[in-house]
Every structure is written in structure tokens, then in C-alpha cells.
Amino acid sequence: MTTHLAFLHGVDPWIFTFSFITVFVTVWMGFRSAKTSKTASDFFVAGRSVSVGWNASAISGEYLSAASFMGIAGMVMSSGYDALWYPVCYACGYLFLLLFIAGPLRRFGAYTIPDFAEGRFDSPLFRKIAVCFVLFIGFFYTMPQMKGAGVTLAYIFPGIPYWAGVVLVGAVITLNVALGGMKGITLVQAVQYWIKLFAISVPIFVLASVYGFYGTHIGANDDGRRDKLAPQAAAEVQTIARKPLVEKAPRDTAWVSPFGPLTTKAVNAAAAALPLEQRAAYLAEYQKPYSLLYTYSLIMALVCGTAGLPHILVRFYTNPNGVAAKRTTMWVMILIGVFYVFPPVFGVIGRNLMPELYSGVGAKGTDKVVLELPTLLGARFGVLGSILSGITCAGAFAAFMSTFSGLLVSMTGALAHDVYGRMLRPKSTPEERLMAFKFAAVLIGGVAIVLGCFVELLEINFMVGQAFAIAAASYFPLLFMSVWWRGMTMKGAATGMLTGGLCALVAAALTNLSTLSLDKGPMGKVFAGFAPLNGFWAHHPLLRILCEQPAIWTVPVAITLMVVVSKATTASVPADIRMKMLVLHAPEQLGLKQEYIQEHQAGAGH
Amino acid sequence: MSTPPPTPDTVHSEEFLRLLMRRQLKLSVACAATFLIALLGMPLLNYFAPALMATRVAGFTLTWLILGILFFPFVWIISWRFIKRSIALEEDEVKSVKR
Numbered sequence: 104m105t106t107h108l109a110f111l112h113g114v115d116p117w118i119f120t121f122s123f124i125t126v127f128v129t130v131w132m133g134f135r136s137a138k139t140s141k142t143a144s145d146f147f148v149a150g151r152s153v154s155v156g157w158n159a160s161a162i163s164g165e166y167l168s169a170a171s172f173m174g175i176a177g178m179v180m181s182s183g184y185d186a187l188w189y190p191v192c193y194a195c196g197y198l199f200l201l202l203f204i205a206g207p208l209r210r211f212g213a214y215t216i217p218d219f220a221e222g223r224f225d226s227p228l229f230r231k232i233a234v235c236f237v238l239f240i241g242f243f244y245t246m247p248q249m250k251g252a253g254v255t256l257a258y259i260f261p262g263i264p265y266w267a268g269v270v271l272v273g274a275v276i277t278l279n280v281a282l283g284g285m286k287g288i289t290l291v292q293a294v295q296y297w298i299k300l301f302a303i304s305v306p307i308f309v310l311a312s313v314y315g316f317y318g319t320h321i322g323a324n325d326d327g328r329r330d331k332l333a334p335q336a337a338a339e340v341q342t343i344a345r346k347p348l349v350e351k352a353p354r355d356t357a358w359v360s361p362f363g364p365l366t367t368k369a370v371n372a373a374a375a376a377l378p379l380e381q382r383a384a385y386l387a388e389y390q391k392p393y394s395l396l397y398t399y400s401l402i403m404a405l406v407c408g409t410a411g412l413p414h415i416l417v418r419f420y421t422n423p424n425g426v427a428a429k430r431t432t433m434w435v436m437i438l439i440g441v442f443y444v445f446p447p448v449f450g451v452i453g454r455n456l457m458p459e460l461y462s463g464v465g466a467k468g469t470d471k472v473v474l475e476l477p478t479l480l481g482a483r484f485g486v487l488g489s490i491l492s493g494i495t496c497a498g499a500f501a502a503f504m505s506t507f508s509g510l511l512v513s514m515t516g517a518l519a520h521d522v523y524g525r526m527l528r529p530k531s532t533p534e535e536r537l538m539a540f541k542f543a544a545v546l547i548g549g550v551a552i553v554l555g556c557f558v559e560l561l562e563i564n565f566m567v568g569q570a571f572a573i574a575a576a577s578y579f580p581l582l583f584m585s586v587w588w589r590g591m592t593m594k595g596a597a598t599g600m601l602t603g604g605l606c607a608l609v610a611a612a613l614t615n616l617s618t619l620s621l622d623k624g625p626m627g628k629v630f631a632g633f634a635p636l637n638g639f640w641a642h643h644p645l646l647r648i649l650c651e652q653p654a655i656w657t658v659p660v661a662i663t664l665m666v667v668v669s670k671a672t673t674a675s676v677p678a679d680i681r682m683k684m685l686v687l688h689a690p691e692q693l694g695l696k697q698e699y700i701q702e703h704q705a706g707a708g709h
Numbered sequence: 710m711s712t713p714p715p716t717p718d719t720v721h722s723e724e725f726l727r728l729l730m731r732r733q734l735k736l737s738v739a740c741a742a743t744f745l746i747a748l749l750g751m752p753l754l755n756y757f758a759p760a761l762m763a764t765r766v767a768g769f770t771l772t773w774l775i776l777g778i779l780f781f782p783f784v785w786i787i788s789w790r791f792i793k794r795s796i797a798l799e800e801d802e803v804k805s806v807k808r
Contacts, residue, residue: 184770184772184776187773187776187777188776190777191776191777191780191781192748194781194784195744195748195780195784198740198741198744198784198787198788199741201788201791201792202737202740202741202791203737203741206733206795316768317768317769318766318767318768318769318774319768320768321768321769321770321773322765322767322768322769323768325765359773360759360763360770361752361755361756361759361762361772362755362756391756395752395756398752399749399752402748402752406748425799426796429792429795429796430792432788432792433785433788433789433792436784436785436788437785440782440784440785441781443781444777444778444781587734681721681723681726682721684726684730685720685721685726685729688726688729688730688733689720689726689802690799690800690802690803692799693720693802693803693806695720
């Protein structure tokens, strides 16, 4: 037993206890609720009795992933102001969903995006095409969750390597999903929201009351501050005992101002490749315009992407009626908005008090600032630091476990239900399908674990941004155009969605592969083939930006193709398009949905 | 507003659908425009008025204060107004059909 316990060396008992309880309770609750709700329809029907408050908490709980909990803080610390676009757009993207898509989709009664794709165009073929993107977006979304798991476990057990954490957490969740636990149970998700909010806010209040508040910490980041300030404010600055910044940290002004290290990286790399005397002129000409372009492309990816995330829309159907659905959305916006104020504070305080994280790479870098920052209190208050750090670890577990299992369920469902049940073996028995579900869960969980092992060097938040960019160029144009334009045809929708989505996918993959090839460790050797790409991008920073943040060209490409191809194939607009549009837009009290279903079944003849 | 005569088939008429979609889209676009002007205007302000946006307010730079904190309540107000008006709109539509 002693050899097995060797990795426990250096483990803080408080942190371990809090994390363990979270994992145990989540798994236990999942299994307990799984007994009472076995099928998908059970889940939806049972959900209809859920109150607005619980449902809003559940949607928020599902939405807040490792990127929200750990990634934002890490990125604000490493890149400063520009990283703030992420929390703002994660929360505000929801507004777009509310304004244009949520209402019509709920009236149409399509539970998932593939359901909608099939129903809107009467095309089982299009359903199969649409299903692919559940998997594409899903895998890009699971990678950062896996990194969150690896970072957290490497923090709790300092002895184990990053990949071991990924494999362990991935295996536990995969097994749990395959055995039938951890479905998207409203109660579990709702409780997880409150765990996350508690875990992110309480340590901040304690830290801020000891070390100084949000504004004071930002105020300390000012290169030329001391000479131009009133004495009172200057004294305020001195109350923060800033640690000296390490070499790799960005300077104060660049960090606190817009168009900082995140958005100017490509141009800076290009300038570094030029002769010394040309650099200043080059930077003056290109740095800010390209940075602005980067910012807009990022905003577009996040705002449009939120409206196209496959695992979020499902929850809108668990409301008893349309008015409750709208009130729920209002509460979701408040709940996630309140949450998103806190993570940047960790990044800001971390920069002043824990700058040594800048020198760490991968699992030892800024992505773990949320977990480690509370331990500072240990120096003054003993065990309180460990307890608070244990609480943030518990929140991190809640974040990546809920999102990973939610994604795994929807991806497994797509693979088992659509690919196996409809394409490969349409005549399979229910037992065979259940086996297929379990097999698919293990397969997808396995792929997600392998992918997760490779991404230690990429920032959590950045990877989630890429998943949003793919959703923005595929599902968002599909939903938006099909809901508001009746001239859309299946061919137009498919062409636009596939082209836009695949362009975004390839761009994101190239960016990641070239970043990984820069690593000095073993990962760099694996991806060495992609290293020349970095040389190419040093000469073409604009292409690099368009590859790193592709939304600004992929979304227009998708929409343009949809319009052009639909115009060319006007003959294939569904015959009952007016009825479909009525169902999408007329108030539910008119009962058009029932009428539509009856008509449809009579017409289909079976 | 010229409501079509309340025949039993008002709901299925072309005019009803057009009117319905136009009213809903108008409301959504109006709310989205308010939101987008603010969201897309922020980078422009940062670009063209960097000194103003870097003004310090209680330690924060002005732009950090707006984006990191004030933006959230702003979006709550927009969504609250949208929800109120869209519920009213639906009730109005139901009334116009049932009358």
C-alpha cells in the first residue's frame, strides 16, 4: 500500500477532502437520479414541472465550464484587458440566443439542432450532416475541460504528471456516463451552479478584504503612476505589496490597456523577424489596426457561437410554457453575469501577488491561478488558505465534470442514436442500441482523453473560444437563417454550414498544431512537422490572425453561401414552408404546433 | 395598423405571417442594435480615444470598469425590456386572432 500512496506526498488534506467530496456527491447524485429517469423523454417531461429558479440555475450550471472557472482568470493574468472580452461575450452571447433563436426553436419543438435541421427541411440526410458538427464542436469543447482536469489534479497531487490527471478524471466520468449515471439532471446541474458561484466568490471576498480590492489591484498596474497622482491615491497603491514581475510577464501599460499582448502577438512576432531599424515603423503601422481586427473577430466568434452551442439549447424545453422560458432566460443572464464578474479578479490579484506563475508552462502556468491564489492566506491565517483553496478546487471539479459529462452525453447520443441507430443499423433492437450507447460513450471518452493529453500547452480559455468559433460558422448561420428566411433550402443550408464550419475547424486546428510545435519538450517533437507554419506566419501576420480568430470571415462566407445556393435551388424550398414559419413564429396559445403535427403525419402516410 | 378582417382562416393567411414575422424581427433587431452599438463601439472608443478610456476611476481604467463590470447590468436591462415587450406582443397577436 505504501508504494501506492507515494503520490500522496505533499498533498494538502483540506484541498483533497473538498475535492473528493465534490466528486463523490456528483457521481452519487447522478446515479441516484438516473434510477428515476431512464429515457430522454422522461428527462424532458419531468423537466417541465421544474420551477423557473431551478431551471435557470441548471442552465447556468451547465454553461459554466472549466474555461469560465479557471480559464478566464488565467487568461486575464497572462494577457490583461483583452481577455475581458471572453467573460463579457460568454454572458452577452446569451442575449443573441434570446433575441433571435430561443423563442422560435422552442415553439418548433425540436429538442436538438439535428432535430431542427431535419424538421425544418424535411430531410433525414441533412440531419446526418448536421450531426457531424455536434462531434466537431464537442471535441474542441472537451479538450479544454480535460486540460482543466489535468491542471487541477496536478495541483492537488504535486507528484503526478499532467496526463495522469486527464486519464483519471476522463475515465471516471466516461465510466459514469457509460453506466447510465450523470445524465443532464436538472437538480445536479442546479446545485453545481451554486457550488461554482460560492467557490469563486467567497475566496475573492476574503482575499480582497486582506490584500486590497479589485480596483486597487488594477490601480497598482501603472508604469508612470506615481508622479502624476494625488498623495492619497498614491498611498492607496502602496498598501499593495506587489511582488516584482518576472521576465515573461507583460509590462503594466500593455497589460492594463486594450490591444495588449493577446491581440498583438502576431504583429509582434512579424516585427521580430524584421531587421532592427524597420521594427518601430512596422509596429506603428500595423499593430493597432490588426489588433482591432482581432478583437472584432473574437467578439463575433463568441457572441454568435453562444447561440450555436449544441448542449445549451436543449434546456429551453424544460420550461412549462413560453412565458416561463423567457423568464428563465432572464434569470440565466443574471446568474451567469454575476458569476463572470469574479474570475477576472483572480487574474488581477494573481498578477500582483503570484507573478511566479508567469514562468510556469502548461499545468504549472497561469491557468491554475484560481486554485493556488487562496493559499497565500496560509501565511497569515494558517489553515484558512488551505480551506479556501480546497473550495476553489471543488468548484473547478464541479465545472469540468458537469460540462464534460454533459458534452459526453450529447456526443454519445449523436453517435449512438444518429450514426448507429439510423445510418449503420436502422433495424437494430433496443438492447443493441443500449450496447451501442455504452460502446460509443467509451469510444468518445477515450478520444477526448487522448486529445486532452496533447493540449497541456494551450490556454483553456483560448481552446473554448475556438469551439465557439466553429459553432459560430456552422450552427449559428443555420439556425439564424432558417428561422428568419423562408427561402432557405436544404442544399443552401448544408453548403453554407459545411463550408463555414470546416474552414473554422481547419483554421483552429492549424493554429493549435503550430503552437504545439513551438514546445521545447516532447510535444514539440511530435508536432515538429508544423513548425514551418510559424515561419510563414511571421511574414504574414494578417493570415495568422485570420487563422487564430476565423469568425470574421467564416461567418460571412457561411451566410453568403446559404443565400446564393438557396437562390439557385429555389425549387426545393419545402412545400409547406408557410406552415413551418407559422409554427416557428406564431404564439403558442394558438395551438398551431398540434395542427402541424397532425397534418404532417397525415401527409407522410405512416 | 390595418388588421385583416377576422375570418376563421386569419391565422393561415399570408398577411398574418408577414405581419407576425415583421413585428417580431423589428423588436429583436431594435434590441440587438442597442446591444451591438455598445459592444462594437467599445473597441472603436479604445482605438480612437485611448486617453479617455485610460482615465482612472477608483483604480480601474474607464474601459476596464465598463467592460468588466458595468456591461453586465446593461445587458440585463436590454433583455428585461425585450422579454416584457415580446410577451406583450404575443398577447396582442393572440387577441387579434381570437377577436
